Amino acid sequence: MHIDARQIEQNSLIQGDICIVGAGIAGITMALDLINSPYKVILLEGGGFEYDAKVQDLYSGDNTGQRYFPLRSSRLHYFGGTSGHWGGLCAPYDPVDFKKRSWVPHSGWPIGLEDLDPYYEKAHQYLELGPYQYGLDYWRDQHQDMEPLPFNPEVIWAKIWQFSPPTRFGTRYKDSIEEAENIHLYTYANCTALSTDESGANIGEVRIQNHEGKSHRIRARHYILACGAIQNARMLLASKKGRSPGLGNDHDQVGRYFMEHMEIKSAELWLSKPFDTSLYGYRSTNRRPRAEIAITEKVQQKYAMLNGTASLTYLPVAREQKALIDLWENEDPRLAYDNFVKNFRNSRRFNDAETEAGHHRAYELYTRMEQAPNPDSRITLSDKKDALGVPRAVLHWKLTELDRNSIQKLYTIIGKEAGESGIGRLRLDPFLWAERSADIPDTMGGGWHHMGTTRMSEDPKKGVVDKHCRVHSIENLHIAGSSCFSTAGAANPTLTLSALSLRLSDRIRSILK
Amino acid sequence: MKRRIFTQTLGKGIVLIGMSDFVLACAEKTSDTTSWKPEELSKLCSREKLVSLGLTYRELSGENNRDTLIGLLSKNFSGNTEEQKKYLSALVSDDFRTDQTVLIDGWLLSRTEARQCAILSFSSE
Numbered sequence: 001m002h003i004d005a006r007q008i009e010q011n012s013l014i015q016g017d018i019c020i021v022g023a024g025i026a027g028i029t030m031a032l033d034l035i036n037s038p039y040k041v042i043l044l045e046g047g048g049f050e051y052d053a054k055v056q057d058l059y060s061g062d063n064t065g066q067r068y069f070p071l072r073s074s075r076l077h078y079f080g081g082t083s084g085h086w087g088g089l090c091a092p093y094d095p096v097d098f099k100k101r102s103w104v105p106h107s108g109w110p111i112g113l114e115d116l117d118p119y120y121e122k123a124h125q126y127l128e129l130g131p132y133q134y135g136l137d138y139w140r141d142q143h144q145d146m147e148p149l150p151f152n153p154e155v156i157w158a159k160i161w162q163f164s165p166p167t168r169f170g171t172r173y174k175d176s177i178e179e180a181e182n183i184h185l186y187t188y189a190n191c192t193a194l195s196t197d198e199s200g201a202n203i204g205e206v207r208i209q210n211h212e213g214k215s216h217r218i219r220a221r222h223y224i225l226a227c228g229a230i231q232n233a234r235m236l237l238a239s240k241k242g243r244s245p246g247l248g249n250d251h252d253q254v255g256r257y258f259m260e261h262m263e264i265k266s267a268e269l270w271l272s273k274p275f276d277t278s279l280y281g282y283r284s285t286n287r288r289p290r291a292e293i294a295i296t297e298k299v300q301q302k303y304a305m306l307n308g309t310a311s312l313t314y315l316p317v318a319r320e321q322k323a324l325i326d327l328w329e330n331e332d333p334r335l336a337y338d339n340f341v342k343n344f345r346n347s348r349r350f351n352d353a354e355t356e357a358g359h360h361r362a363y364e365l366y367t368r369m370e371q372a373p374n375p376d377s378r379i380t381l382s383d384k385k386d387a388l389g390v391p392r393a394v395l396h397w398k399l400t401e402l403d404r405n406s407i408q409k410l411y412t413i414i415g416k417e418a419g420e421s422g423i424g425r426l427r428l429d430p431f432l433w434a435e436r437s438a439d440i441p442d443t444m445g446g447g448w449h450h451m452g453t454t455r456m457s458e459d460p461k462k463g464v465v466d467k468h469c470r471v472h473s474i475e476n477l478h479i480a481g482s483s484c485f486s487t488a489g490a491a492n493p494t495l496t497l498s499a500l501s502l503r504l505s506d507r508i509r510s511i512l513k
Numbered sequence: 514m515k516r517r518i519f520t521q522t523l524g525k526g527i528v529l530i531g532m533s534d535f536v537l538a539c540a541e542k543t544s545d546t547t548s549w550k551p552e553e554l555s556k557l558c559s560r561e562k563l564v565s566l567g568l569t570y571r572e573l574s575g576e577n578n579r580d581t582l583i584g585l586l587s588k589n590f591s592g593n594t595e596e597q598k599k600y601l602s603a604l605v606s607d608d609f610r611t612d613q614t615v616l617i618d619g620w621l622l623s624r625t626e627a628r629q630c631a632i633l634s635f636s637s638e
Contacts, residue, residue, distance in 0.1 A: 270557045419605070419609035419623060425622065426621045428616065428619045428620075429619065433619055
């Protein structure tokens, strides 16, 4: 069922069992999972079904740290959320991503891969992925040409990724949500504050507003904040009524540990003879799984480095591709996206001809690596307010020496292994060895992956939510999405945040029983 | 020309040597048949580029004497070029395995092949 919050009577009181704030991948996944449950689910979307500049502007904010994409265009603010711009690259997190690692400060989740496994499988359905299989042997059985480069498997392994079509949640699941009797989708329903009841231990109601001047109240038994890592933190920090400073922020944890994936061109791999690199190739035509070069857990531990991968792109193609951070400078997400896609397509127009000419001896290696959890990398509130009166977000993205050194170690290891195995030689990009190499270059981008701002920890002094994604100090408030991640992992976050959301909907169901 | 030497963070024997304004064009074939030619690297780089790498290595490593360099890479070959090639090839492989690598202009090379390049560079003087 769909209701436009602009069309209902001013100051309406809307009541239900579960209120999900945010209709992006996390919120819609939970709502889909709750269809046909005995519970009335109120799903709130700040925008409508299409792009609306006024609504998008609510995401504007400042950045005071490492160069980053404009906050306004790094997320989409309408039904379906940023799945509208999503690339579809998926992989589960590795076992090491969940572990406490002595060389990574603040690492360790209170849950492990085994807790997410059943939900990963289920998330595959919503994300329209293939079978929940990420072993190289499985895919080699399907595709005979998926042969890994002959690296030492004790050191380097081939991490498999799958591609979603990509699923655009806004269009793919609009009908399912609208037709579900127990799902009440409200569009133009921007959450502007959550307030606690008299006890302070529960959320009492949520206030929603829109640009047309309408405001309404939502009351539910349980509330799920699913607005993305920047907006989740912003909303908790801005909701000070009855609790100061900010909801769930008794220990000054909300907004801290903002994490991204470090994404940057980093090296060239020159092969000493032509290897079949089909396993590592990206095919826009059939989007079959591909692999990236990854470092084993044992070697990560030996060299005290973060988890990350290197992808291969045919060098002449890669040289046509600009840094993501340079392509995505526009405040309008549609124009930023167009610029990004245009560059990508232009770069690939040479691909076939060059490959046929037999010049496939050199590849660019592109880093995709977790950022170490860092309490000083954070979201705070600005003095400036948006059109609905909510303080804007300020991002201070901060990387550390461990982050930079881990990239250097990744390529030194790959280079050594390539030499020892007779694969070829590596040439590292100047930022890893030249003058001022201790700096993080301003071509460092992210993957538009916002994580960690309401991190999961069993200790309220070290995190915002517990292992069930419940805000520590508030009984009926849970958080869905990648803001709950304790570490960023090597893989893109979408599959994991979907799995975590499905785990949360199971949890809410069990509480409500 | 800006140059800088770093001690690498990964392993005990690695030295980083950088030249920020040096560009190496690769994939050219060389007809050089000298026994000091680094086999693997010469599949990727022209003789001219190998020489450039060798000059940089000499300047920044301090190993700037041809006879000393040859001494470091030699044993009794009895004039057998194939035997020498095999020996050097094994040395290169060992270097990668034992962290005896250097970074020259971003290229992660075996110390042995960097020394081979250095020896080659004397022949161009």
